[in-house]
Amino acid sequence: MKKVMVLLLTCMILLTACSSGGKDKEQAASGGGGDAKSKEITIWAWDPKFNIAALDIAKEAYNAKHPDVKINIVEFAQADIIQKLNTGLNSGTTKGLPNAVLIEDYRAQGFLQAYPDSFADLSGKIKPENFAEYKIGPTSYDGKQYGVPFDTGVAGLYVRKDYIEQAGYTLDDLQNMDWKQYIELGKKVKEKTGKDIISLDPNDLGILRMMIQSAGSWYLKGDGTTPDLKDNAALKEAFTLYKELMQSNTVKVNADWSQFIASINNGDVATVPTGNWITPSVKAEASQAGQWAILPMPKLPETPNSVHATNLGGSSWYVMNIPGSDTAADFLAETFGSNADMYQTLLTKVGAIGTLKEAAKGEAYTKPDDFFGGQQTVSDFSKWTAEIPKVNYGTSTYAIEDILVVEMQNYLNGKSLDQVLSDAQSQAEAQIK
């Protein structure tokens, strides 16, 4: 009988040991899962050569201090990010959304105003006064700082020195041009070299945006919601200049980004007036080293307050209000939000010019660039950055631009300017409410 008891007891002990063993494992597994959730973050961005490369540098810098945090960088086309964010935020589910995301400044207010609760307030994490002033407008809403300002979209006029010299100009002649002079230059260059002055996409009115921001004007009024098209003097002048440029037959038309880049790298155009983020693409064609220079942007000839500094594009980082937001906010605050040293690396390796004021004091910012003939391009850009007029991009920059693209075609095909703008105004008012 004793033996039986011993046997039974052994069996019971064995069984309980087995079952309890299983439980321990489960607990360990779920615990690990929970832990991993907060220590693993996902970030979405576009452009592998620029934004993704910058993220990689930031990730490296952050992981050096916090090796336990896993950062997943996911690359999407910008349009896909917009679509996925809109889908996710609209459906009210946070599933599948990233912890942090890059958003273009033009679109930022659209998201912030539509879904303020979905983004984490970073007011306590970063100091807005440390960044270029014009970046704060798009990245904050209702007094709260949501975005960590990233790259500046400060624009410059990239010119082929060899072409303009063939056309009989020197670089000094072209400093502080206005757009009228620019068109004249175009005609001259075409005549002398057969090359076009600029490459334009009929669907992208970036050049208009640059023109009007140089005069402190925008598609929308200062409130960010009222369309300002019909009686916008700067816009009117920009339209006129655009048509003049077209009529001068010095424009190479492109339909997509690859064609745009190709026109630069193939030497089809003499100038590229655009944001500084084009620098890596220009430099990608190493055979053209020394043939490029960067000049201040032309200004509007008739609008009085227009300056030689403007902006195109530029984006900022945002933290989504989902589990893991603390880690993501910490990551952004420690890297893009404050690390001036890291900006030096960003500049050297990626060519990204940040908007952190302190970073401009660094060594890399004053380094001359041999590709541009020894020009201190970054310090020039930094100088112009400070001069960019602050405007409120509002919520619907691209919605209005879609209207303007159509109306621009009408204008080019003969419709009167006043009619074009008043039609655009009424369409915009109907759409934005």
Added chain:
Amino acid sequence: MKALFERLKFHGLFIKMFAVMFVSIIAIAASVAWTNLRMTEKLFLDTFSITNSKVMNQVKNNFESFHYSNVLAAITAQQSGTLKTFLTDKGSDESIKEMNAYYGMTQQMRKIQSTVDAYSAGIAIVGKNGRNYSGNSYLTKPNARELYASPLTKEAEASPGKLMYHLYKVKGEDGQKPVIVATKVLQETTTDQEYGMLYITIDENDFKPFYSSFTSEGNDVVIIDGSGTVISSNHSSLIGSQNAQLLSYAQDIQDQGLHVKKVKMMGKDELMLAQYLPSYNFYLVNMIDQQQVLGQMVNTKSIVLLVLVIVLVALVVVFLISRKMTRSLTLLSRQMSKVTSRNFHNYVNVGGGYEIRQLGEAYNYMLDEVNDYVSRLVHTQQEQRKAELAALQQQINPHFLYNTLASVKFLVQQDSKDKAVDTIHALISLLQNTISNVSETITVELELVNLKHYVFINHVRYGERIRVSYFVAPGCSTYQVPKLMIQPFIENAFFHAFNERAEGFIHVLISCDARKLVCEVVDNGDGMDMKQLERAKDKKKQKKSRQLFSGIGVANVHDRIRLLYGEEYGVSITSQKGEGTKVRITLPLIEAQGSDTEHGIKP
């Protein structure tokens, strides 16, 4: 060793029973577990393959709808005059005209793009005039010029009417990125003149969702094209590799219309399902790793463990129960095995289960009966022997009487009156003691008187050449002896011991010690050698010798004594040729008592 074997012998039943149970339990458990596992496995695999083939159909539908979007896009592009103009016109010097052409084209392309937008696909066109457009591609997809320069264009131009799908690898910063490209040659509808190419590109990553939600660990999907190249798979490492084996399996399944095929791939047993996607010329292959999938569903280890525990418990229970059951049986059989050792007096201890108790009681009852019968039988036989003896004792040989009476006649004729009287007297006394006295035993004294009368008669008849002398130890004469016990030996000595010698003597000696009465009849006659002695003993058994005086012979004295008094008593004969014979009779000391039936049967 032997002791152990002896012990085991009694446990034989238990060992056999337990062995049978042990083997059966193990066999049942093993076969049930095995069958169970097999059945579960089969059922699961069947269900799994049915579900998966349904899933495959759904996946096929996904592919078809993507293909349909592509076809729509291709048709729209083919039919669009704007695009045709854009792709065939020579460029204009006028920027505004160019602008218009590009603008019109982009508007058209956006419309086409919208048909495939849901799949994150990109559309690109290239014209023979070199104009091109890559929509929605930005930097993430190969652009039109790159695609136009690739071998895909040649392949597409080989069969211009068809929307074809290819795998294309984009060289990116971080290695190659697989993209699936659909190509369509744009032709004049009337002349079939080619004027451009349409490319619809989709990242392999965006292609995966068509099937990836159905995949899991061990349940893989591979898409291979008609040449065996892996186009897409949830295992990214496979993409782009050649797998002719997989293709041949897939073709087998398709050709033979199989539901599911079991194959061995990379050392694993896999269930394979395949669907041909005619519009793509792809094979949609679903590979199910039997082991892994089963491993997730059927926890063989725990089942086996459970069965083992159950078997163990069952064995313990069986062990205990069968032991308890056989234990009383073993005890019983052990007790029963000793039945012979004590004259049927080994009664068994009744215990154990009902049946065993019944058996034990029956056995004991039977022993009682047997003992009863045996004792009754012994009693009867003793009675019978006694009756026989009594009869024998009373049979006085008539010849003895004739001869004696004849002798007396002669004595009377010779005028030996006194001797005749004496002889008659001896005969009368002898007859009186043998026939009239009904008691079985008589005193030594009386026996001696009988002997003397008998000897006297013999002397009268045969002369006195054989003398008989009597030596009785004092105090012995009152003990009882069986009637006519010594007489047969005297008679034997008279008629057989003196064939060679003419004369001699016979001594009758009676003595007693503490426990025994010893009577000896010693003669100095011829004696016997060993052979004769043996023959004499045989003769005794054969009972052939005819006794001269009474029915009682030498032969049955020994048996008679033993029957009456037990084994330790009896007759022993020693003899030597030429020296005479000595007969020794041992008897217990029996005092004469009132009753004659005193010396009954010894129990």
